[in-house]
Amino acid sequence: MAEPWQGKRVLVTGASSGIGAAVARELARAGATVGLCARRTDLLAGVLDDCRRSVPACRSWRVDLSDTAGLAGFARRVEDELGGIDVLVNNAGLSLHGAGATMSWEDVEYLTRLNYLAPVRLTQAVLPAMLSRGAGQVLAVSSMAARLSTPGEAAYAAAKAALATFFEALAAELEGSGVGVHLVYPALVDLTPGADGDDALADTEDGTLRVPAPVLARAMLAQLEAGALELYMPRVMAGIVTHRARDVPASVSFMGELYRAGALD
Ligand SMILES: NC(=O)c1ccc[n+]([C@@H]2O[C@H](COP(=O)([O-])OP(=O)(O)OC[C@H]3O[C@@H](n4cnc5c(N)ncnc54)[C@H](OP(=O)(O)O)[C@@H]3O)[C@@H](O)[C@H]2O)c1
Secondary structure (H helix, E strand, O other), rough: OOOOOOOEEEEEEEEOOHHHHHHHHHHHHOEOOOOOEEHHHHHHHHHHHHHHHOOOEEEEEEEOOOHHHHHHHEEEEEEEHHOOOOOEEEOOOOOOOOOOOOHHHHHHHHHHHHHHHHHHHHHHHHHHHHHHHHOOOEEEEEHHHHHOOOOOOOHHHHHHHHHHHHHEEEEEEEHOEEEEEEEEOOOOOEEOOOOOHHHHHHHOOOOOOOOEEHHHHHHHHHHHHHHHEEEEEEOHHHHHHHHHOOOOOHHHHHHHHHHOOOOOO
């Protein structure tokens, strides 16, 4: 049987916790040489130890991705020290709750920089080498908030929607180049350390179920292996997006009712 991840060099952002840590562990278990990055070095060290048990060449870097001016240099450093980047997983991100009318401008700017500008900058930095090789994959973790324009998270949802739109346009631009572009739309994810579950949870009909991060991580590896543009988690959310597109005003009103009832807190 083919071993698709053996020897692949994968940079995972936001690998110190949650989805990114789960993706890094699953990748290393599958044989990939994983580069991990985030700010919390104590947590990164723990995830790196787990990854190195499978692939000793895995490495980690401390980086603040909100410092977008430093990201081209960071990408060069990772390429040098990892020997190249075959796959970039843009996972790092942050949600801040707050009404669109009153969220501070500093928070709006920060959410935009971290959730949209940083992954775009990093992707632009790694693409030239991938395109010259005619091979590579770039993935971005967006959010169902982007597809549902979730009230109470307007700035976060908008940044994740911008990310999705950029990656969709990029996918169209890069068709036939050998470089794959991928998007992930998680709904609610169970980030409890150590939490795992059956992969069948990805196919639950219950869109409110918190899918454990490792289940999502394994689905992301399968998505990359299959070359699929989109992954909704749980998968039932794809149908909800289609349904919403048929009547956006009704969906906006419905979300407003849920918001005012406190059902989205
Ligand atoms: N959890 C959900 O239900 C859910 C749903 C939809 C989408 N998502 C998306 O999934 C992605 C992963 O989030 P998560 O749920 O796994 O939460 P998490 O455990 O808080 O992980 C976020 C990761 O991003 C990193 N990060 C945050 N700010 C950073 C910065 N300035 N520089 C570098 N790294 C930074 C964090 O590392 P440090 O703090 O160590 O820097 C951490 O590793 C995010 O993009 C999030 O928006 C999550």
